[in-house]
Structure formats: C-alpha cells, structure tokens
Amino acid sequence: MKADGKKLVWKDYQKDIAEDHYFYARSCIRQNFFPGSEKAFTRILRDELGKDLCDNQHHTSCTGIGYHTDVVPFETTMTVVARQFALMNEAGYENYIASCITSFGLYTEIIETWKHFPETLEKTREFLFRATGREFTIPKNLAHASDVIYKFRNEIAAKARYRLVDKNTGLPLKVVEHIGCHYSKMFPHKGVGGAEYPYVLVGMIEAWGGEVIDYPERRHCCGFGFRQYAVQANRGFSIACSKKKFDSMEAYEPDLIITNCPGCPMFLDRWQYALSEMEGKTYGKNNRGIPVFTYEEVAGLVLGYDPWKLGLQVHQVPAEPLLDKIGIPYDPEAKFKGPNGEELGRPEAPSILKFYQE
Amino acid sequence: MSKHVVVIGAGIAGLEAASVLDSMGHSITLIEKEDTPGGHVDRWHELFPNRRPGREVLEMLYEKLRDSIQFQYGKEITSIKPFSGKFIVTASDGWVTNADAVLMATGFDLFDARKKEEYGYGIYDHVITSADLEDIFRQGEGLNPRLGKAPQRIGFVHCVGSRDEKAGNIYCSKVCCVTAVKQAIEIKELYSAVEVYCFYMDLRMFGRHYEELYKEAQEKYNIQFIRGRLSEASENRQGGVVVKVEDTLLGKPLKITMDLLVLMSGMVAPPGIVKMRNKLGLTKEEDGFLSPLDAHARPNESEVPGLFMAGTSSGPKTITDTLNDARSAALAIDKYLEE
Numbered sequence: 001m002k003a004d005g006k007k008l009v010w011k012d013y014q015k016d017i018a019e020d021h022y023f024y025a026r027s028c029i030r031q032n033f034f035p036g037s038e039k040a041f042t043r044i045l046r047d048e049l050g051k052d053l054c055d056n057q058h059h060t061s062c063t064g065i066g067y068h069t070d071v072v073p074f075e076t077t078m079t080v081v082a083r084q085f086a087l088m089n090e091a092g093y094e095n096y097i098a099s100c101i102t103s104f105g106l107y108t109e110i111i112e113t114w115k116h117f118p119e120t121l122e123k124t125r126e127f128l129f130r131a132t133g134r135e136f137t138i139p140k141n142l143a144h145a146s147d148v149i150y151k152f153r154n155e156i157a158a159k160a161r162y163r164l165v166d167k168n169t170g171l172p173l174k175v176v177e178h179i180g181c182h183y184s185k186m187f188p189h190k191g192v193g194g195a196e197y198p199y200v201l202v203g204m205i206e207a208w209g210g211e212v213i214d215y216p217e218r219r220h221c222c223g224f225g226f227r228q229y230a231v232q233a234n235r236g237f238s239i240a241c242s243k244k245k246f247d248s249m250e251a252y253e254p255d256l257i258i259t260n261c262p263g264c265p266m267f268l269d270r271w272q273y274a275l276s277e278m279e280g281k282t283y284g285k286n287n288r289g290i291p292v293f294t295y296e297e298v299a300g301l302v303l304g305y306d307p308w309k310l311g312l313q314v315h316q317v318p319a320e321p322l323l324d325k326i327g328i329p330y331d332p333e334a335k336f337k338g339p340n341g342e343e344l345g346r347p348e349a350p351s352i353l354k355f356y357q358e
Numbered sequence: 359m360s361k362h363v364v365v366i367g368a369g370i371a372g373l374e375a376a377s378v379l380d381s382m383g384h385s386i387t388l389i390e391k392e393d394t395p396g397g398h399v400d401r402w403h404e405l406f407p408n409r410r411p412g413r414e415v416l417e418m419l420y421e422k423l424r425d426s427i428q429f430q431y432g433k434e435i436t437s438i439k440p441f442s443g444k445f446i447v448t449a450s451d452g453w454v455t456n457a458d459a460v461l462m463a464t465g466f467d468l469f470d471a472r473k474k475e476e477y478g479y480g481i482y483d484h485v486i487t488s489a490d491l492e493d494i495f496r497q498g499e500g501l502n503p504r505l506g507k508a509p510q511r512i513g514f515v516h517c518v519g520s521r522d523e524k525a526g527n528i529y530c531s532k533v534c535c536v537t538a539v540k541q542a543i544e545i546k547e548l549y550s551a552v553e554v555y556c557f558y559m560d561l562r563m564f565g566r567h568y569e570e571l572y573k574e575a576q577e578k579y580n581i582q583f584i585r586g587r588l589s590e591a592s593e594n595r596q597g598g599v600v601v602k603v604e605d606t607l608l609g610k611p612l613k614i615t616m617d618l619l620v621l622m623s624g625m626v627a628p629p630g631i632v633k634m635r636n637k638l639g640l641t642k643e644e645d646g647f648l649s650p651l652d653a654h655a656r657p658n659e660s661e662v663p664g665l666f667m668a669g670t671s672s673g674p675k676t677i678t679d680t681l682n683d684a685r686s687a688a689l690a691i692d693k694y695l696e697e
Contacts, residue, residue, distance in 0.1 A: 001593055005481035008472065196475035196590075216592040216600040251595055 001214060006197050013184075013194035017151045018095035018141040023054045023088040027100035028061045030294075033266040036311025038099055040300040041145055048159055048303060049152050054091045059084050064102035064182075068226045078120070079127040081110050086128065086136035096139035097148055101261040104144040105182025108190050111138055142190075144183060146260035146295050150192055150200045153207040161304035164210030166255075167327035172211035173255040176290075177201035178245075178268065180261025181221055201258050204295055208302050210255075217248035223271060224263025239278075242271040246283045246290070253285075256322055257292040268292045273316045276353040288354050289317035301328055308334050318355055360385050361695040364447050364457040366435050369397025370677060371669025371684040372463035373419040376427055378688035384695065386427040387455060389447075391434045395420060397465050403495035405677060406533075406540040407567040412492075415677065434630065438638060440662055459664045459691050462634075462648060463684065466625035466670040469519025469527070477515065479621055482593040487518075487623045488534065491541055500548050501618060509552050509617040512545055513601060514538040515588055516558040520624030529645050531624030532674040535561050536568045538622050539575045546579040554581045555614065557588055557603055565676060584612070591619055625674045638662055647673045658687035659694075666691055 022045070026038050045051040063080050066072035088096055098104040114121035128134055149156070157163075164173040179198045184191025193199025196219070202212050223241035228234045245268070249257075259265040269292040276282045276289075284290040292315065293301075300310045307328065312319040313335045323330055336344050349355045361384050365372045368390035376386045394400065395416070402412035433449035438460055445457045471479035471487050479485045484505065486494075494501060501509050516538055520531040535558065542554045561583065563569040575581040586604045594600050599619040604611050627646030636642065640660050641649040648667045651659040658666045668687035669680040 001483065002481055005472070005478075008480065009475055194475065197481070214593070216594050218592065219590060 009197050010193045010199045013189060013192065013199070015143075015147065015190060015192055016141060017143045017147045020095075021052045021093055022095050022097045022148065023056065023091060023093035023139075024145070025059050025062070025084055025096065025098050025100075025103060026055075027098075027103065027262045028065070029266075030099060030262045033262060033314075034294050034297065034311055035314060036300070036309060037294040037296040040296040040305065040310055041099070041149070043305075044156070044296070044299055044303065045148070049155060054088075054093050056087055056091055059087055062098075062100070062103040062106050064100065064106045065226055065230070067106060068102070069230050075123070075127065077106065078110050078113070078124045079131065081107060082124050082128040082136050083132060083134060085139060086132070086134040088139060089135075089137055094137075094140035095143070096141070097143050097145050099145050099262075101144060101180030101182045104142070105180075105186055107139075107142055108187050111142065112187065114138065144191075144200075144260065146183075146200050146204075147192060149295055149299055150203050153204045156204075156299055156303065157207045157209075160208060160302040162302050162326050162328055164205065164208045164298075164302065164326065166325050168325075172209055173322075173325070174213050174253060175205045175210040176213050176215065176218075176249050176252075176254045176257040177205060178218075178222060178257060178259045178261075178264050180259070180264055181225070183260060201260055201295060204298070205258065208298070213249065213252045213254055215249040215252050217245045220245050220248075222259075222261075222264040223267045224261070229263075229267070238267065239271050239274055242267055243275055246272070246275070249290075250283050254290055255325065256298075257290055258295055258298050259292065260295050265292045265294050269316045273350050273353050276350060280352060282353050284317075285321075286354070287352055288321050291315065291317045291319050291322050293319070301326070304328075306330070308337075316350075316355070317353070361458040362387065362456065363459045363461060363691060363695075364389060364445070364455060365461045365463055366447075367397065367463035367465055367669075367671070368392075368395035368429065368431075369463060369465045369669065370399050370415065370419060371465065371671070371680050371687075372397075372461070373416075373423065374681050374684035375461055375463055375668050375688045375691075377419065377422040378685055379691060380423050380426050382688070382692050384692070386423075387430060387457070388423075388427055389430045389433050389435060389449065391432070393431050395429070395431075398468070398489075399677065401489060401492055401496075403492045404540070404544070406536045407565065407571045409540070435634070438634065438665070440664070443664070445664060458695055459666065461687055461691060462631070462660075462665065462667045462671045463669050463687075464628060464631045464671045466647075466674065467628045469525070469531075469623045469626050471518055471621045471623050473525055474518055474522075474621070476590040477518070477588065477619070477621055478591050478593065478599070482591065482599055482619075483597050484593075484599050484617060485591060485619045485621065487621050488514075488537055488541060489623060491620050495541075495544060501545075505617055507617075508549055509545075511553045511555070511614070511616050512542075512618045512620065513599075513614070513616040514542055514554070514556045514620045514622060516556065516561075516622050517587075518621040518623050519626065521559060527624060527626060527645065529674070530562060532562070532564075533676055534622040534624055536563060536565065536571065538620075539563075539568075539572050539581075541620065542581045543571070543575055543579055546581065554579070555616075556581060556583045557586055557601075558583060559585070559587065565678075586612075625670060627671075631671065638665065645673070647671065656690070658683065658690045664694060666694075 063072040188195035223238040228238035437448040598615040632646045
C-alpha cells in the first residue's frame with residue numbers, strides 16, 4: 001500500500017466547510033441508536049470550539065428512508081427539505097449541517113437536482129408556499145456533521161486528554177473507519193477524500209493518534225441498506241454484509257471501528273451479537289467483539305467525557321476493554337444507572353458475546 | 359524548390375512522415391519534447407500480432423533519416439503562428455523557426471489509470487498498467503523481483519479509460535484488446551502454471567491475425583476471458599489484489615485474488631495539444647484529438663492551410679495504421695507545397 005498514492009487522491013477531494021454559525025438538523029434514528037452522540041456534538045461545538053449552533057426543535061425527518069424505500073415521492077421529499085431550509089433562513093443561518101448521512105446525501109441530491117432543473121426548484125417553492133406559506137433560500141454551505149468535526153480535528157486533538165494509543169505499549173490503536181454510503185458514493189466531490197478512499201474519518205483517527213486499517217472489504221456496505229433491513233425477507237443479506245466485513249477485517253486485529261452514519265454503527269454493533277448467537281462466532285479478543293463507535297463518541301472520549309454520558313452503555317459490544325486499553329477511567333457500577341443515580345435494570349447477557357465487564 | 363517542414367513529434371508517425379518528405383527533397387526539422395526519438399513504441403517490448411520487437415520498428419524508421427534531417431530534442435512547442443503563408447514555430451526554451459508547413463505528429467498520452475480510483479493504481483503495490491508491464495518485459499527479469507515470488511494468478515482489465523463515460527472518454531482506444539491478448543500470452547510463456555484472466559466488455563479483434571491470436575490465447579494457453587467490468591480492487595494483507603467483478607455471461611458476481619492486476623490504459627489526447635488546437639481555432643471535438651478536414655478525402659489536413667496531422671494525433675490507431683497515415687500526410691504536404 002502506497003500512502004502517497006492516497007494523499008494524491010485526497011488532494012482532489014477537498015470541500016468547503018463553514019467556519020461557524022451552523023443550523024443543525026438531527027437524525028430521526030440516531031438518538032435511539034446512540035443517544036449520546038448528537039448531544040456530544042453540540043457540546044463539542046459550543047463548549048470546546050466556541051461555535052454558534054442552532055439546534056432547532058421544529059425540523060422534521062428529511063424523509064430519507066421513506067424516499068429510498070419508494071414510500072415517499074421525490075416531490076414530497078423536496079418540499080419537506082425545502083421546509084427545513086426555510087426554518088434555517090427564519091433562524092438567521094446560512095450553513096446547514098446534517099447529523100444523518102442519508103439526510104446529507106439527500107440534501108446534496110436535491111440541491112444538485114435544483115441546480116440542473118430550475119423548474120423543479122420553482123415547483124418546490126410553489127409546493128412549500130402553498131402548504132406552509134414559507135419561502136426559502138438554498139444553504140450557502142452544506143456539510144455533514146462529521147465534516148465539521150474533521151475540520152476541527154486538530155483543535156480537538158490540542159484539547160484532548162486521551163489519545164487513540166495503547167497506554168501500556170504506547171502503540172497507536174488499530175482503527176477501522178467505515179463511511180456511510182450516502183456520504184460520498186453518490187457525489188464523490190461532496191465528501192472529504194471522495195468515494196473510494198474517503199478521508200473524513202481517517203483525518204480524525206490520524207489527528208487523535210490512531211492507525212487506520214485498510215482491509216479488502218473496507219468499501220463494502222455495513223448491511224444497513226434500506227432495502228435489506230426494511231424488508232424482513234432480505235435481512236439475511238443485511239447480516240451477510242456485516243459478516244463479510246468482519247471476516248475481512250478480523251486478521252488485522254482492529255481495536256475499534258469508527259463510523260459516521262446512523263445505521264452503520266447500529267448494524268456493525270448489533271449484528272455482532274446476532275452472529276455470535278447464530279454461528280457461535282465472535283470477533284475481537286476473548287469473545288468481546290470489536291467495539292463500534294460514532295465519531296462524536298470517539299471525539300468525546302479523547303476529550304475526556306464520561307463514557308456513560310456519551311451513551312456507551314447502550315452499545316451491544318462492550319466499550320470497557322477499549323477504555324482500559326486507552327486508560328480512560330469509568331465507573332463500572334454507573335453503567336446502568338440513570339442520570340440521577342437510579343438503577344435502570346440490567347439487560348440479559350448474550351450467551352457467547354461478553355457484555356458485562358468481567 | 360526545397361521547402362522547410364516542421365514535424366512535431368518524433369514518434370513513429372513523425373519519423374515516417376519526415377522520412378518520406380525527406381526523400382521528396384524537402385528540408386525537415388523534427389522536434390521532439392523528449393531527449394530521444396521513438397515515443398510510446400520505444401517503450402513497447404514486443405508488438406502485436408507478430409511479436410516483432412518495438413525497437414526493431416523504430417530502428418528501421420530511424421535509420422532512414424538519421425543523417426539527413428535536423429532533430430531538435432527536449433523542445434516542447436508553445437506556439438504555432440500562421441504568418442504570410444508560413445508558420446512561426448516557437449518552443450518553450452525560446453527556440454524559434456519558420457516553416458512552410460507544419461505536421462502535428464504529436465501522438466497520444468496514456469490514460470492516467472489513477473483516475474479509475476476504484477482500481478487502486480498508484481495505491482496498491484501490485485496494480486500496474488499495460489505500459490508498466492512492457493517495461494517489465496523489456497527488463498527481462500520477469501515478475502519475480504516485483505512480486506517476490508512466481509505469480510499464480512494475474513488479471514488484465516480491458517478498457518481502462520476507454521469506452522468509459524465516467525472517465526470522460528466514450529471512444530475505443532483500439533489497440534488495448536489485442537495488446538492484452540499478446541501480454542497474457544507473454545505471461546503464460548514466462549510462467550506456464552499461472553492462471554490468467556482477462557476482464558473485458560467486448561473483444562475487438564479487428565485486424566489481420568488478431569482473431570487468430572485470441573483463439574491461440576484460449577486454446578493453447580488456456581487464458582480465461584470473462585465478460586464483465588471490475589467494480590473495485592482492494593489489497594489484502596499479503597499484498598494480493600482482491601478484485602470484484604461480475605461475470606455478465608454467467609450472471610454471477612466473482613471475487614478473485616490476483617498476484618498482479620494489469621490495467622489496459624487507453625489513449626487520450628495530450629492536454630498541451632488540446633490547448634494548441636483551441637489556440638489555432640481548429641474544430642473542437644469532445645475527445646480532444648485533432649479533426650481532419652474530411653475524414654475520407656482529406657484525412658491529414660486541418661482548417662489552417664499548411665497545418666497537417668498524422669498518426670494518433672487524430673485519434674487512436676495501430677502502428678500499421680499510424681505509419682500509413684504518416685505516409686499519407688507526407689504526400690498531402692508535398693502536394694500543398696507544390697501548389
């Protein structure tokens with residue numbers, strides 16, 4: 001592998017990411033899957049980086065999943081997205097950031113559609129006005145939330161209390177990065193690093209001390225493809241996708257996986273449990289699996305945030321072995337306690353994949 | 359009366375045209391941006407379909423004019439200005455000459471295979487181009503020094519940068535299909551046990567003896583031809599190249615690990631020539647190559663009287679066709695100068 005070759009590709013795929021004043025659109029599903037991630041993002045931007053962020057409670061789903069599963073017509077989707085942009089305008093912002101990869105891909109697709117088909121843009125304006133009385137302007141800058149963390153990765157590294165390094169050996173942790181398909185596969189120039197060798201997560205990993213693993217199935221879908229999991233009969237294909245990736249990365253002995261999509265960490269994390277139950281197979285050492293994180297969780301960890309405030313207790317694959325490896329302190333007893341110290345109950349342990357700290 | 363013709367490009371088209379013009383009594387200056395003549399053919403170990411060494415063809419062409427014409431090496435032409443029925447030709451180092459006629463024998467560039475990012479050229483250690491493979495053949499040490507072992511499985515990817523809208527080139531580069539067949543046979547001659555796969559869209563065996571070579575590749579050498587385009591290549595821990603491809607005849611996806619993946623890079627118009635074409639106000643075609651005044655009747659003339667083209671400057675051609683085109687250009691120039 002020639003690192004210089006990748007750097008040449010990365011040079012061709014740089015994008016403008018706004019410096020400040022962001023309108024933040026949350027994801028429909030991330031707060032259920034990884035409840036601390038979006039909170040960590042707003043905290044990092046406001047408290048660590050001193051940025052102005054509008055976290056607007058009135059925005060809705062972008063309809064992305066409905067659109068990609070052919071449930072919601074494109075005209076409806078465009079009108080819903082136009083409403084989000086109108087909310088941004090009304091709040092006095094020009095820079096739109098999406099928490100969700102599919103939303104980001106969809107916003108990009110819609111803006112490109114409007115650019116090439118101005119009559120469609122006019123039609124959308126008409127639909128939105130008729131439905132809500134609102135008008136809108138297209139964002140000056142559109143980015144995914146991971147683009148923003150990438151942009152400030154060195155500032156985060158400068159404030160970091162921990163690095164992605166094994167505290168005992170001093171060696172960098174081996175990290176698998178996985179990009180959501182809708183980040184740059186549709187519009188390579190809209191993603192940092194392009195579609196084939198995306199750099200957005202690699203940049204974070206490098207800045208925070210880790211070493212990126214490039215394994216043969218790196219580009220393969222995680223299994224979250226909407227038509228795979230949304231149609232029950234296709235779920236075998238979904239888990240087969242995840243398995244293919246784990247089988248391919250296993251030999252490289254990754255310490256963790258970092259993702260930037262709502263679905264990828266969900267599926268790469270939960271399917272490890274399902275695979276262990278179905279096939280008796282676990283990945284990682286000592287039946288502990290390979291822990292999977294969102295980039296906000298990893299940013300929060302290196303900044304020294306409490307792992308349970310980041311929501312790591314809802315991961316299926318336990319994060320504790322990795323926390324120990326880095327040297328991040330945590331209270332094992334607090335894992336299943338609520339914010340006021342109340343006991344929330346303990347989930348049933350899987351039969352093979354280890355879940356509790358032992 | 360002897361007239362002065364500037365021939366730009368000392369590849370096979372420029373050499374042959376210069377040789378014919380020289381034999382007609384014209385004064386020739388042959389300008390080449392490299393330090394030696396020969397162009398791409400100089401790099402080619404053996405040629406299809408008869409496996410003649412590339413150098414042999416070059417020496418044959420070069421011998422005819424070695425002492426009779428003026429060579430200017432290391433000069434890149436920056437401007438060709440028509441002026442009172444003549445041309446002022448200027449090079450990047452300030453060198454200037456006048457010419458009664460100019461022949462653009464400027465050839466082609468190899469498609470930069472890095473642009474097909476999914477194949478990993480320039481990133482994976484064992485992904486090379488067809489031109490790189492010719493370098494290996496010329497060095498005569500086989501693949502072992504590069505791979506650290508005798509290869510067991512090698513893949514050839516046809517149409518890299520040709521017939522590919524995503525790469526911006528919808529045209530066929532003409533020579534790559536049969537070059538892959540020739541190179542696959544050469545590999546089998548070096549390593550009889552190696553498995554060789556060619557991944558193709560169509561096999562365009564249009565020239566004399568090409569089809570026979572293709573048949574021989576299948577029947578004698580057991581080279582596997584799989585119709586289907588690669589979706590991606592990646593590198594495994596051992597440095598092997600894992601390719602994903604669909605066999606469109608069987609309707610099945612395949613995943614195969616290769617010791618070496620050879621990309622058949624197509625031909626593209628050199629960017630400098632595209633710029634020159636635009637400066638001179640010549641017809642712009644999307645593929646960037648020069649366009650003749652009339653493809654049938656005046657295949658070597660441009661819209662600018664006295665400015666001619668030969669060889670692959672006007673689109674992909676085989677060596678045989680390039681040499682014929684060069685002779686045709688020389689005749690057209692001679693006729694123009696007489697008038």
